[in-house]
Amino acid sequence: MPELPEVETIKNELAPHVIGERILAVTILWDKIVRQPSANEFRRHLVGQEVTGIARRGKYLLFSLKNSEKLLVLHLKMSGSLLLATASTEPPAYTRAILWLDNGNNIFFRDPRKFGRLWLVNEPAEAFGKLGPEPFEEDFTPERLAGLLQGRKAPVKALLLDQDLIAGIGNLYADEALFAAGIYPLRPGASLTADEVRQLHQAIREVLMEGIKNKGASIVNYYRPSGDAGHAHEEFKVAHRRGENCPVCGTTLSYIKVRGRGTYFCPQCQRE
């Protein structure tokens, strides 16, 4: 599913079609997609509201409304996408919810695996609790990263995926960042030197920035609101490149599982 660069792309490309538009109707095709409140209350509160803005926090999207203090919060999880369509377009297969807008730019929330969720909340924390710093905010410094890794025995890759520590990094960009920093994914968090932490900090920002520039990575189930693919995966060095060679040294890339997640790295450039 979308990680930070994909969610950022969706936000950017959705915004001009959605901000200032009124929600004429809400269709929920699978009730459990609405996490809070009930599907009925969710629908009732949103109908007639005007969308005034879209923001991203980590991998969450937040829609603000004109005549309500409440926020519409959304998470796409593994397989969700938001597709824009005109009123005449049929909802694609696996559409779980639809927002009908008064300019005909309806939003289809498509999600084959049914992991995605919607919330209507007074405070963002009701939807996502505690989230770590945004990678591009000023408060995310190398020192802050060092503090987050301090005393942690878990693999550094697992820590990068922990949204309580840093918001927005997912499985693909974690692999890319560790490769760019030359760090073996199973290294305990606390074992990184100050220099390695600095490199990792810079690598995180670089790979995420590159991902945004390329409009996200379309490996499975990621589409931009237009239905187009992103291009970030074409630039990936190791992520999801099983059996291929390291673009730096030519060594065959390794594949292991870290906390159940497929992990790609170069055994030569990222030594134990």
Next chain:
DNA sequence: CCCGGAACCTGAAGGC
């Protein structure tokens, strides 16, 4: 608190 694994879902792809 920290850590690792299972659970939540469905479909596609690969091996035999």
Next chain:
DNA sequence: TGCCTTCAGGTTCCGG
């Protein structure tokens, strides 16, 4: 072809 296993970009819950 058919069947079985593995894999897929995430989060949450549960046990140690």
